[in-house]
Amino acid sequence: MHLPFAENYRIKMVEPIRKSTREERKRWIREARYNLFNLRSDQVFVDLLTDSGTGAMSDQQWAAVMTGDESYAGSSSYFNLQDSIKRILGFDHFLPTHQGRAAENVLFSALVKDGDIVPGNSHFDTTKGHIEFRHAKAIDCTIDEAFDTTLDHPFKGNIDLVKLEMVLSTYPKEQIPMIIVTVTCNTSGGQPVSMKNLREVYALAQKYGIKVIFDSARFAENAYFIKTREEGYKEKSIKEIVREMYSYSDGMTMSSKKDGIVNIGGFIAFRDEETYKKCTMFNILFEGFITYGGMAGRDMNALAVGLDEATEMDYLEARIGQVRHLGEKLLSYGIPIQYPIGGHAIFVDAKKFLPHVPREEYIAQTLAIELYIEAGVRGVEIGTILADRDPDTRVNRYPDLELVRLAIPRRTYTNNHMDYVAAGLKNVFDRRDQIKNGFKIVREAPILRHFTVELDKL
Secondary structure, eight states: OOOOOOOOOOOOOOOOOOOHHHHHHHHHHHHTTTTTTGSOOOOOOOOOOSSSSOOOHHHHHHHHTTTTOOSSOOOHHHHHHHHHHHHOOOEEEEEEEHHHEEEEEEHHHHHTTTTTTEEEEEHHHHHHHHOOOHHHHEOOOOOGGGGOOOOOTTTTTTTTTTHHHHHHHSSGGGOOEEEEESBBBBTHHHHHOOOOHHHHHHHHHHTTTOEEEEEEETTHHHHOOOHHSSOOTSSSSSHHHHHHHHHHOEEEEEEETTTTSSSSOOEEESSSSSHHHHHHHHHHHOOOTTTTEEEEEHHHHHHHHHHHHHHHHHHHHHHHHHHHHHHHHHHHOOBOOOOOSSSEEEEEEOOOOOOOOGGGGGGHHHHHHHOOOHEEEEEEEESHHHHBTTTTTBBBBOOOOOEEEEEOTTOOOOOOHHHHHHHHHHHHHHTGOOOOOOOOEEOOSSSSSSGGEEEEEE
């Protein structure tokens, strides 16, 4: 008999979670002004808001926590992390930060100025926010195939080389501080970038004298898809693939709360010492001294172990297998999702799910709220609210995709939880024709509004 797949870990500790009633959830989401970020965690049964810092650490990581060195300067934990980054990613220089957006803040403070152009593949919310905060412009060069959720394309995170070269040839190189490649590409549905595309982007960047920076939150998941989908990589280890990936870059930002499998932390890594030195002043100013940068020694130790664990095939098969389990269950119910299934989350196509809700009434947010009311499952809108307003005209930007992201924490929920989520979404799907109206915004911040927006039901 063929042995079925089984996770390569066993559960050592559990945390109770409470099921609430539909009436409670209706009241709680109303009191939260229909913003899922405003809910208390104990008002949520299965929390798929984000996979950032919400996973479970291993016994080896917890053991490393206990040996953390909290010295202000030159701690052994810093050098443990330095060794892991050098060995796994290949960078000689790095600066620790307290999380990924802090890494962006430090790097962009050093390199991005008013009027600059930053091309890339569907920049995520904080990336675009940091760019536009500095009065620069992010230009999306993702391949068109990424915006057809029904299309089976193995690398929907790829950058369109024609689009990219159009940007590079239009603007002087002094106005383009970097090309950002997000691996995997979150905004397009957790979709990977192929090694071939990474290689070609880097060659094009070198032709024009532009730096390539990887937004690396889910780099290990990207390596998994290269191994399983791209010709010539089946027999290579994840660590070998990762080293080749980063050979086609000049630096990286990292939210370690994803593929570092820790609850807090981030870093910037550099190929050249000059860029590293430019960033040290901002790291000290915003984060802390260069050998801790906003991270405790114990967290750097846990991250050093986490980078190793995240780049092993056994771990990635279990992690991505659970995402695939949920995706295949939803597809069997006829629920429209971004296909093929990505690495860290399922992205439900809200425009196909609720085609009769006008885009001005925030389709994806409407669906996310309905799922919470139905089952106590918290996802997040990746649509018009997240896309924010045009910084010049202040009108809503309507993205090609309106998605509800169900981001799965690492080593946290069982497949029974995934079946529960799928059943809750099917119940909403079965009554989708009864969902007539969406929402209107009554209060919003001028940038990154989705975190604190307040809404009223229409």
